Amino acid sequence: MTTRRVIDPAGALFGLGLPLLSALAVLALTVAWQPRLPDRIATHWTGLTADSFGSAMSSAWTMALLIVLIGGGCCAIAALAQAQLIMRRYMLVLGLGVTGLMLTVHVAGLAGQLDLADPAQAPFPMWSIGAGMFAGVAVGWVGAALLRDYRERKPATAPPDPELPRGRVETPIVEQVGTGPRTTVVLVLIVMVPALLVCAATGSWWMPAIVAPLGFLVLSLLRFLVIVDERGLRVRNLGTTAVAYDLDEIVSAKVTQTRPFQDWGGWGLRVKGRGRYGLVTNTGPAVVVTTASGHEFTVTTDRAEEMAGALNTLADRRSAASTGGLPVPENE
Known part of the structure; x- marks a missing residue:
């Protein structure tokens, strides 16, 4: 046990x-x-x-x-x-x-x-x-x-619902979500320029020493790398894997339309009830991944259909392999 x-x-x-x-x-x-x-x-x-x-x-x-x-x-x-x-x-x-x-x-x-x-x-x-x-x-x-992710993982025992999207598996599917380079630079200037002006006016230079590391942490929450491949779905941030759902535990992946503030109460990494998490950075399509342990993870991405199709097709293959059956053919 x-x-x-x-x-x-x-x-x-x-x-x-x-x-x-x-x-x-x-x-x-x-x-x-x-x-x-x-x-x-x-x-x-x-x-x-x-x-x-x-x-x-x-x-x-x-x-x-x-x-x-x-x-x-x-x-x-x-x-x-x-x-x-x-x-x-x-x-x-x-x-x-x-x-x-x-x-x-x-x-x-x-x-x-x-x-x-x-x-x-x-x-x-x-x-x-x-x-x-x-x-x-x-x-x-x-x-x-x-730190390590010790959350409980439960293996999925059935293939995804046949009504869910399927597609070609051309992995890895990689997309940067969140703020782009230009927006990030603008945000840095909005924060740092006033701090530097205040420091120059007062002759004291301690403020940037606080603003810089805190600003770095905040900005790092605005840029994420989403990866879908044969291992499942991962989200990387600042060079480390922040969220990972293995293929063996994924029950299904679907596509939905998401609005950060109306649906999640904010922008970025969000929590909405027990086991419901979202990485919501814009209004539009999102892939929703459900696991056998009851987790539901939503990621807003323009490639939601492609990611959902690949994950469901991979989950079909996993189920077929575990039961000795034939893989489900991909949709063209």
């Missing part, structure tokens, strides 16, 4: 362990450095000027709690083996980016006040904002690459 895995070990290590270790590091460093810190440390800055002061340990406990609640709260889904893989990956990267930001800013702020007589003279470590965010996102992406 197989056991339904509940926890992804890599997700637990990166999504739960690292935020907790970061919180403990904040407390441990504060205890170790407390003899060299002022009685009341700078805890808040307006621009580069310290304007709020408090106990070092009180500040440390507050930051540790924020790291666990905010950073760990975002990352926690990465440990859930049955949650959708792409969601777990993105939440892990986002959560560890926030964790890295808070940890680095706090530690750098303490380090700048070591052996300092007047905490009002403590400079704000502006560099720590960008360094922390980039470091957290980098670690998060390493962890995201280690």
Whole structure:
């Protein structure tokens, strides 16, 4: 008997362990450095000027709690083996980016006040904002690459409905869905140009350090590579397989018309009820793949008819091979 895995070990290590270790590091460093810190440390800055002061340990406990609640709260889904893989990956990267930001800013702020007589003279470590965010996102992406899809797979036992489309199997069928290169460039300019103008006006350059990695994550959710071949259907994103449905589990593939906001409540990777997922990036035709485990995955694509026909024909061959029968002929 197989056991339904509940926890992804890599997700637990990166999504739960690292935020907790970061919180403990904040407390441990504060205890170790407390003899060299002022009685009341700078805890808040307006621009580069310290304007709020408090106990070092009180500040440390507050930051540790924020790291666990905010950073760990975002990352926690990465440990859930049955949650959708792409969601777990993105939440892990986002959560560890926030964790890295808070940890680095706090530690750098303490380090700048070591052996300092007047905490009002403590400079704000502006560099720590960008360094922390980039470091957290980098670690998060390493962890995201280690996550695995542990969802339960049930083999299909019958061929698709004869009324569903069939077609020639000329695989692989590959299509880029989402924003095109020009749209992506325009979106980057819309986000980055205002950030750079604000930085130039204020003489502070920390904003792009936050906007750049977060913008990268957002834009990566706007471009996907859909592949249909003898293995089934896969969706790749940022060089990794984000969604995969094997041919052995596919019950059927059909074509429908989809409207992102009216039918799914938004644009991009969507969830609509238990086991219903969609990659909806435009209004128009979509291929809907149903699996024996009850999953239904919708992808908007101009090649929906071709993809559905190929998947159903391949599923016919699979069923024929498993029963020793003859393959169903392809429609011309």
